[in-house]
Amino acid sequence: MTSTPDFLSHLNPSQRQAVEHFCGPLLVVAGAGSGKTRALTYRISNLVLTHRINPENILAVTFTNKAAKEMKARIEKLFADRIAQEKHGKPLDLLAPYEQTKLRSHVYKTITKPLWIGTFHSLCARLLRMEIHKYQDEQGRKWERNFSIFDESDVQSLIKDIVVNKLNLDDRKFPPRSVRFAISNAKNQGWSPDELEANQQDFRGRVIAEVYRAYQDGLAANNALDFDDLIRVLVLLLKQNEQTLAYWHQQFHHILVDEYQDTNRTQYDMLSLLATNGADAKTFKSWQNRSVFVVGDADQSIYSFRAADFRILMGFQQDFGDDLPDDDTRTMVKLEENYRSTENILQAANVLIDNNTERIDKVLKPTRGKGEPIYCYRADDELQEADFVVGQIRQLEQQHPEVQWGDFAILYRTNAQSRAFEETLVRWAIPYTVVGGLKFYDRREVKDILAYLRLIVNPADSVSLKRVINTPRRGIGKTTMDRLTQAAQELGVPTWEILSDEATVKTLASRGSRNILGFVDMIRLWQSQVDTLPATEIIQGILDNSGYIRNLQDQDTDEAEDRIGNVKELYNAAQQFAEENGDDSLLSFLANAALASDADDKEDSTTVSMMTLHSAKGLEFPIVFLVGIEQGLFPNFRSLDDPAALEEERRLCYVGITRAQERLFLSHARERRLYGSREPAIPSAFLSELPRDLIETNTPTAIPSQGIEMFSSAPPQKKLPNTNARDWAVGDRLVHKGYGLGEVTHIFGAGNKICLAVKFPNLGKKIIDPNITVLERVE
DNA sequence: ACACCGTGTATTTTT
């Protein structure tokens, strides 16, 4: 192999600077469509080829399985192409098929497999399977390597049980959803229950900390972790065990992170611990043979509601870098050339995002022509909006033979908006796919079977036990189960232990005991084989033994037929997993299943795509429709009174615009059906922020000039002690300075973040944010 | 064990 790989010549100067980076910290600020995946994959290849780094010593972290998979695939291709050229003197795809396979499997064995590429969660899970026995939390709780990973619904039911039954709290005052959210947030900040209590010293904080404690008890009792804990527990372990930290620190010489703007505190802690062996990053000097290389774009940070904090990216230069000004720094590279979109689209994006205050200075530089103008359509209502969009799709598809259905995307702020478009697309028989919705691993039948498997691997998993013990019905009722679980709780052992003692079962469950003992025998049988049989055989065995399939067959409905199909699909997934990873154990398959949500991420070039703006991040489409751009919907009303949240909405809009390659259509409606009733709508403030000369409209009023009815552009009054926002009710009468007397007809949202729909006698309804607009109540 | 009805609620969701 030559010392200067020829693939470097495909790069622009800043990409090249990023790719050739060897040791020390580097922040790559990568604008939309600037080739950041290329920078990552080429750099990994360059580390291996030029610097002779052992793939085992490279850690590359992503947020999605899809991104991890793509990185692996692209690296594999790079190496395979290279070797094909060197050894055979021709490109990979010109080799005989069997030569190709041979070469690919060689590259897989020597490069891709030893590389540590994966999501934060899957990599942490992998490390924890090896190390978790060394961990003990502040209460002395322990976990074992066969721990279950609880999904969101397991977690919800555990928390609800604690709130309602253990702590006897009013679940209206402490909705499990919001308690869950608060706990998750605390975990992502790296807070223990005590730290949460210290950070939030009111009654609510104390209660949530109490739930958090009981919740950790629950997890430990089930030998289970939630998603947040996969990272948090690893961080705690690395902090409490110096040898373990030192071991992994010397393992990972080069750390690369994708979508760095989306990292949260614990993820940052994990990276920084591994990079510096626990030393303060600012004073860490031993970069001779190691690096931290992070790639991200603060302007595309749209997950702060999940505790992602783009300030971590903004602080990279202070934390790891030289902290010099942009022109002098050697620890930041900006990728600003955009290869995706036309100049008009990029200019609109640049102008919009410039309204944000918290940014790293950066512009998207066009590399293509000006392109068509952007078009903004004002519709009467959401049905007419759909007519417009679908009309355009039909017209463009007809006029341009090269355009396919798959070239179109309809992007919206909320899932509920998809309906009007679906109905219209159906009417014109245009094929479409709605991204999102019920995921494969969230289906009831799939979760049922996974619960069986989890119980087999981890008998302490009482949540799974409870799910399957009477599924299908075995005549084991609620009362018997309650009695057994209570006994288990009193003894402080998993429910399974109570069940596996024949005498106890007979005393506690006189009538149902036969059925219980039968169930126990069946599970035991498979437990004894869990280390010897492949996952597929255990799945098949459970499907037969449990009567699950038979029960579905007996139902003889279309729905049951579907469910059988999905269960078989799960079997196939296990088989495929075993083949792809050379590991057929049930333990590994389960770990994978818990963390794989995008089972069906098949790209489809034959259907129109519809999805939320969040789901669209990372994708691109020739023709994009960005719909429902109305004040209160986008930006969403919950963000209206919070400048930081409003900036995040603007970033979301930026993400939407930068998805478009050739054409961008914007639309909004005068009136929209919301929760059943028709409500008036006003154009989004974001529309008036776009450069007018780049946009064509259907009516002169499609984009109002700035300042009129733009409640959100009022001076940033931060958190007023607003008696104003609270206590509004439908039917209240009020006086508005400009509009006069009106009556509240609707309230959107809850707490401080609400919007009112107010009916004024001569002006009709208006949407008003009482946090921003002064309203006087009339008794 | 199941079906029915009233009630409350309603962004976004990589893992």
Place this chain on the structure above:
DNA sequence: TACACGGTGT
């Protein structure tokens, strides 16, 4: 509007 949930009735 539309759904998910909990309570009630059979």
